Amino acid sequence: QPMHRSGILVLTNHVSVLSYGDTVKRIVAxxxxxxxxxxxxxxENTCNVSQILNTHPSTSNTPRSFSSDIFPFISKFxxxxxxxxxxxxxxxxxxxxGQHSGRRYILSLLYITCRPIQCIITDHAENSNIESEIIRKFVLGQYALNEDSSSGSTIPILGIEEHSFVHNNVKSQSTMVTGKGNVVIGGTFDKIHSGHKVLLSEAALLANKRLLIGVTDGKMLERKTLHELIRGCETRxxxxQAFLLDVHDFCIKEVVPILDPIGPASTDPDxxxxxxxxxxxxxxxxVNEARRKNNLNDLYVHVIGEGLLIGDESSSPTKETKLSSSTLRYKSLGTLRKSPNMRTLSHPPGAYVIGLTGGIASGKSSIAKRLQNLGAVVVDCDKLGHLAYSPGTKTFKKVVENFGSEVVSESGEIDRKILGTKIFGVDSKNRDLLNSIVWPEIERLARLKILEATSERKEKVICVLDAAVLLEAGxxxxxxxxxxxxxxxDEAIKRVVERDGRTIADTERRIQSQLSNKERVEKANVVLSTMWETSATQAQVEKAWSFLVERITKAGIIRH
Structure with missing residues (x-):
């Protein structure tokens, strides 16, 4: 049967039945x-298959309390x-x-999903034509199908292939749960994943008055793995809000940034x-210790689902044992974050140019070597920087004129260490002056190198411009x-101190003078990291190269 972009799965069995054994596993399959x-x-949390198929939708009722069976089901699914x-x-x-406001209904009957529903799927064991129509009427009586979806009368009703999911002798150990009033949760919520959905869902069910959600921001993010890739607070x-809007009609939600581990949970008396x-x-x-100091009541602590966030069986070097945003950020390394720049007229002809950059000791050069081994032509702008002010060139003369003869070594070349002491100070004027002298010449030499590489081949060449100041120089x-x-x-400081023998203070000063990782990532099409073992770096580079070749081959830029 053809695949559908979207659908609604109507589970006619009670959640206590659905959570039994491998039922959920087979339903998802x-x-x-x-x-x-x-x-x-x-x-369904309050009725079973016969009730849902024999109750008119308009008479269905939502109780003030609900069965605790829903919690393990949410986590398991x-x-x-x-x-x-x-x-x-x-x-x-x-x-x-549970209990909620009902704001998201049309005429207090139909619930609106944010995306269109193209098919109805059911777990009902005996899905006859009559029962299919009953389920169709149930769905149309509960949900307002978006205008882009199929009309209600023609929307297909599909059964799951292995549909014998009823376990009549399952006995629920559930208790009835009532709302907890005003509920608070916190998290980073970068790239909403299944673990977040469990947390948000259980909190939404318990909050029958108000749900307060704290989203971490500021310095709290710096402890996170690959925190540079975390999306902005407003986006998160x-x-x-978009997830909760889609699954729940509870309208009294408050989502706020928090800059400390406790946030408003220690001061909100309600x-x-x-x-x-x-x-x-x-x-x-x-949180409760902090509230006691503020003479406030202790909060009831609800631990979600089975207690643990959803597990992650991947072999990510982040060492996470649960599904987390950190793991997802690691998995995003080497993938395309935003579309390539294809519209500029300044591209060197005959080449597809990758600008590779990073801060001091970021492992940029090791990545360049790996890309070279995969077939790229690498243009090392650091080496071109040496050539740019070689003795006898116009650039050499300008450097000496502006920074003094003491920057010339006994061999007659520019002494980069002495020059470095003049430009890595508190005042950036000298650094800006040197850049205005050297960068245009490095660009000219880089373009010549790319031209040389393309003139030797008929096919378009993938060139990697290895440049620490790629973005600063434009x-x-x-x-x-x-x-x-x-x-x-911290890793950059450690590497520089061990590699170059510089002091920590000197290294920090140099790092401070550069763009931050966050600023570079904002400009990046692809992000890589050498934080882990070399095999992890190699895997990232190979993935990035494979995706690169695939997309430029599809675009007809190269034949591979």
Whole structure:
């Protein structure tokens, strides 16, 4: 059967049944053969299959409390979806569970999903034509299909291939859960993943008055792996709001940036509950200690699902044992972050130019060598910098005229160490002066090197411009893509001190004079990192090269 971009999965069995054994695993395995982009999940928390098929939609009722079975189901379903089909955006709908406002309904009947529904999928064991129509009527009585989706009368009803999911002798150990009033949670929420969805879903169900969400920002992010790749706070807040808007109709939500580990949780007198994972359970204790100091009530600490965030079986060097944004950021290394620059007239003819840059000791040159081994022509701008002010050149004379004869060594060449002491001071005027003298000449030499490489071949050549000051000098203007290598500040200092014998203070001063990793990443098409073992760097470079060759071959830029 053809794949559909989106669909709604109507689970007619009660959640206590669905959480039994490998039921969820088999349901997800069936669903991924039908939908490949967006899946909404309608689950029943208060009734079973016969009730859903024999109750008129308009008379369905949402209770003030709900069964605790929903919590392990949410965790299990999101975990299984992340394991089997990580590219499928799964959203378990919560509007029919617990107490909420009902704001997102048309005529108080129909719930609006943010994306169109193109098919209806069911787990019902005996999916006859009559039962299919009953399910269709149930869905049309519950949901307003977007205008881009199929009309209600023609939307297909599809069953999962292995559909015998009913376990009549399963006994639920559930208890009834009532709302906790004003609930607070916190997190970075970079790239909303299944673990975030579990946390946000359980918090939304418990918050029957107000949900306060703290999104970490500022210096708190600096401890995160590859924090330079973390999206801006406003973007992350919007992602949280978009997810909750899609799955829940609870309207009293407040999403705010927080700059310390506790945020408003220690000072808001109206809060009654904090939602955490097992890994962050200690944070609930710390919050309550802070609240006691402020003469406020302790918060009820709710630990999500099975206690742990969703596991991650990948072999990422980040050493994370759970699905995390850090792992996702690592997996993004070597992938295209934004479209290449294809429209400039300043590209050297006959070459596809990659501008490779990074801060001091970022491993940029080692990446260049790996790319060279894969077939790229590397133009080393650091070496061209030496040539730019070779004795006898106009640039040499300008450097001596502006910085004095003491920068000339006994061999008659520019002594870069002595020159460095003059330009890496507090005052940037000397550095700016030197750059204005040398950078135009380096660019001229670089273009000549690229021209030489292209003149020797009929096919377009992939050239890598290895340049520490690529962005500062504006050389990215004649590059199709900018690739950036990043390491942490501490790692860069350690490498420079060990490699060059410089003092920590001198190294910090040099790093301070450069662009930050964050500024470089904002300009990057591709980001790489040499923070881990060499095999991890090699894997990143090979992945980046493979994707590069694939996209420029598809674009007809080269034949490979």
């Amino acid at each position: 069936g669903v991924k053969k039908i939908v490949d982009s967006t899946l909404y999940v309608h689950v 999101y975990e299984e979806a992340a394991s089997q089909c990580e590219d499928l955006d799964v959203n378990i709908l919560l509007h029919n569970i 807040i919007s992602s949280v 809060l009654q509950c904090i939602v955490v994972s097992k890994e962050t359970e200690r944070g609930g204790v710390v 050389w990215d203007n004649f590059c199709h893509e900018v690739w950036v290598s990043v390491v942490t500040r």
